[in-house]
Amino acid sequence: MSAASLKNTIRILTLRTLFFAALTVFAAALSAGPLHARDSEEACITAIYFMPVGSMSNPFTQMAEVGLQISDSLYPQIRASRVYLYFDGRMSDYIKSMLSVGDHAYVIGIGSYYAKIFDDLADAYPHKKFIVIDARAENKKVKSIDFDNFEAGYMAGAACAQITTTQKIGFIGGSKDKVILDFENGFRAAAAKSKTGSKPLEILSEYISEGVEGYSDPASGDRIASAMYDKGCDIIFAAAGASGLGAIEAAKKRKKYIVGVDSDQDSIAPGCVVTSVIKRLDNAIINLSKDIAENRLAAESVTYGFGNAGLTFSAFKHTKSKIGRKKYDKIINSMFTR
Known part of the structure; x- marks a missing residue:
């Protein structure tokens, strides 16, 4: 094996080791209690956000974080966790692993690459509501929120x-x-x-x-x-x-x-x-959180554009x-x- 091949193999193994280590911590946190403890006795709504892939300096990711932070303040009954995935051919496997360790009612992916993955996964998890943001899914069981x-x-x-x-x-x-x-x-x-x-x-x-x-x-x-x-x-x-x-x-x-x-x-x-x-990804996430908190999330797709301040x-x-x-x-x- 060449030095370059060995280096690449070590990199892949390291990434996978880090992922499954993170998954273990994630599972332990779920078994121990909610990720964000709150004193409220309100019924808890659980959601998991699969965040945009790539650098945290991505302005799209930054807008997502703004929306999630405001939503967390406005709708404390939603206990939302965030997952940042490394993009490779096993993303679908990583997502399935995450879904196996937590009873999340809402599964939300931010980025067009999640549309195909959710199309394939939604039928296998009939009790979860799948939502993709910034893409249009083909599976009718996946709600689409996109931008023009x-x-x-x-x-x-x-x-x-x-x-x-x-x-x-x-x-x-x-x-x-x-x-x-x-x-x-x-x-x-x-x-x-x-x-x-x-x-x-x-x-x-x-x-x-x-x-x-x-x-x-x-x-x-x-x-x-x-x-x-x-x-x-x-x-x-x-x-x-x-x-x-x-x-x-x-x-x-x-x-x-x-x-x-x-x-x-x-x-x-x-x-x-x-x-x-x-x-305005922040507004799209805040509006989605409002619909989830008020139990009035519609199945129809939503498109944001210039005309509706998206x-x-x-x-x-x-x-x-x-x-x-x-x-x-x-x-x-x-x-x-x-």
Whole structure:
């Protein structure tokens, strides 16, 4: 066995050892009592959240944490645990192991990769309610809560089309899954409709990875964004989770523009992040928690978008005066005229 193969084998064994050690602790905690002890005598509602895969610096993960913390305060009768999984081919096995050691009434996955797993698992656990967020499941026993990612991409594309002076803009995707492909399709549609010059906008597009590791690679985000800026782009949109932080760093170093994603990233590089397309995952989780607490969770799918405040622009607090009122108004108005 080569040194590289041995190193990889040790890494895999270490990850699996850590996982099953965590599972043992998790099971012990459940047998000992609730994960979050409370004095309330209210009937307890148990839920388990499988969190977004990847870096904790992912803005999508941060928005999820905000929603869960507020929900925990508003609805203390829900005892929710969080699980952060390492993404590999055995995710389904890990989830089944977790479900075997706790009597969770609600099983919630945040991220498109959970849709297929829950589709396959839901029939085997008829007494649990499966919910996937930011994806559309096929199994009718899985409730879907998703976002209009085409519309989110459209928002970013409208901003880029109004801001660019080189008529060349960039799109960086974390991975080639349906969520990000929808982002790019919306981005391109807005660029085609919102262009300010006589020529069509040129769009440079690149994806970091085929899989979810593309959401946790800031170095690649920096490298790809830097190359796009060097090729003439003056504004980029990176729908790439924590990898987008690298793209923001590239914009900061080159004094170029970029559009943030998922959370308000304007203050990471003031004056360079023109605005952020905020996916209100926090509100989606709070609304879900309210429905669970009040025992009125409907089976129908829910889609959040610009029209129901599921998607919003950040406040342009560092750039509104810089880009001017006219361009600002055109960006906002584009969402009412598309």
